[in-house]
Every structure is written in structure tokens, then in C-alpha cells.
Amino acid sequence: MSKVTVVGAGNVGATVANVLAHKDIVNEVVLVDIKGDFAKGKALDSWQQAPIDYYSTKITGTDDYRDTKGSDIVVITAGIPRKPGMSRDDLISTNAKIVVSVTKSVIKYSKKAIIIVVSNPLDVMSYAAFKAAGVDSSRVFGMAGILDTARYRAFLATELKVSPKDISAILMGGHGDTMVPLPRYTTVAGIPVTEMITKPKLNAIVKRTKKGGGELVKLMGTSAWYAPGAAAAQMVESIIKDEKRIFPCCAWLTGQYGIKNMYLGVPVKLGKNGIEEILKLKLNASEMKLLKNSANHVKAVMATFNKMKII
Secondary structure: OOEEEEEOOOHHHHHHHHHHHHHOOOOEEEEEOOOHHHHHHHHHHHHHHHHHHOOOOEEEEEOOHHHHOOOOEEEEOOOOOOOOOOOHHHHHHHHHHHHHHHHHHHHHHOOOOEEEEOOOOHHHHHHHHHHHHOOOHHHEEEOOHHHHHHHHHHHHHHHHOOOHHHEEOOEEEOOOOOOEEOHHHOEEOOEEHHHOOOHHHHHHHHHHHHOHHHHHHHHHOOOOOHHHHHHHHHHHHHHHOOOOEEEEEEEEEEOHHHOEEEEEEEEEEEEOOEEEEEOOOOOOHHHHHHHHHHHHHHHHHHHHHHHHOOO
């Protein structure tokens, strides 16, 4: 029996639950929200979709954390979304309090759960969850790189007029404007992307990727949810099925890349134990400089969080 809890029944959380149900890889998904009836309604709607789309995963909604007892994985999407004009950093005070409270509640009933954080600002919210959970860092990490890489791959697919299935890429650093796409590690069906696109066009795509979240906020008036929800569900799948897939995730660093005591996006191996390995790529001087710059930006937000003394 496998059980996954998704905290937050908003657009992202409901999408995580719905995509997971369609994958049909877990027995039960529990959708938790402070608005209990809202969570129950979203869950009931997805459950009524099961006979149509042919899946067996049971989805239930609740506002009671006791219903989450025995969860194998907990995905935290709770928090307020970005509004036009807001940066991810503007969200820190409100969302940090929410993430700390949620983490303590889920760990109370599922002490062995693996925790995936989706709430923004992602890198610092992962840190907040880690501090609140009091478990090994291999079991607490954030979803950002998969989403950012997906945006990068989607933009490349559009420009090159190829299937996004054939594009493989890696991306590092913080979730935001200082993220570090790595064209040197980007391929199309094994062909280096640098052989298929001009440098100015590639640079424009990298720039658009860095602003990818903001572009959607500007268009819709709120944060994205389809791609973020699917990205978190993909992480759950790799853990549940022990696939040991290589994904860019927000992980706790202890000296890798010369960075320690902070959460930052790096390539990892995801399996049944959570993060089973942090991969160490051979970055050139330019790439390392960008990564260190991204780390410094995240450290500044971490300092803001620490001054709040929320935990």
C-alpha cells in the first residue's frame, strides 16, 4: 500500500493530486487544505473522473492531518501564490510560517515520510521545511529544477520545431532569475543543442527561461499550475517506483560545488530513499561563477528568513 499526501488544494496541489491519480501508481492520495470542503470538493471531482480516465487511485479531501497518517510522501504546495509585481522573495514571511506549520503537522503523523516542497520562494521554503521536520536532508527537498528545465526544453522545442520528448537538459541554481541553465549539457536526440541553434537565439531562450514564472504571472495574474503540478508528480513517481531518475532538484548541500549549509538546485538521483546521490558536474569557470552568484542570492533570502526567527 502506498499513500501520498498533498498539502494545499489550490491550483498546484489539485494538479499534483490529479496527475498522480492518472499515473495510477499509488493507492491513495489525500488532499489537505485549511478549507476542508474545498479540498473535499476537488478530491471528489477527481475521483469522479476515475471511471472516465480509467484509474484506481482513491483521492480524498480533508482539513484534518490525522487523515494523512502513514503517508509515504508529502508534497507541500500550501502558501499564497505570486501576484503581479511580486517577487518570490516577497512571499517569504507568510509562506515560511505556513510551511513550518504544515511540516510539523505532517511529520507528527508520518514520521518516515519524504517531503517535497513546492511553495515559493522555493529554496528557502525547502530550508524551512528541513528545519521544521528534523529529519535527514535526503528526505526533504524542493521541486524547481524539473519545472525550470521543462520550460527551457519547451521553448527550445518551439524554436527548433522538434518534439520536446527528444530534448534533454540540466539546470542548476536557485528557483528564480538567478537560475543557471547549462547549454553545454543540453542535447536534442543526443545532438548538442549548440549545433542546432545560433548563440543569440539560445541566449534569448535562456533569458526567457529565467523569467518563465514571471511571464505566466503577467499573462494570468497568478502563478502557473499545470507544469509545476506535473513536475512534482514526476518526482513522486520516481520515488514510489524507485526509478532512480536523474533530476535537477533543490537539495541540501554540504560542500558540493564548494557550497554548503544551504538548499540549491543541483542534479540528483531520486529513488525510494529520496535523494540517493547528488551528482557533481564538471562546471567551467563561467558556469561556476553563475552558480555561486545564484547561491549568494539564495543566502540573502535565507538570512531574511533566519532573522524572522520563525523556527
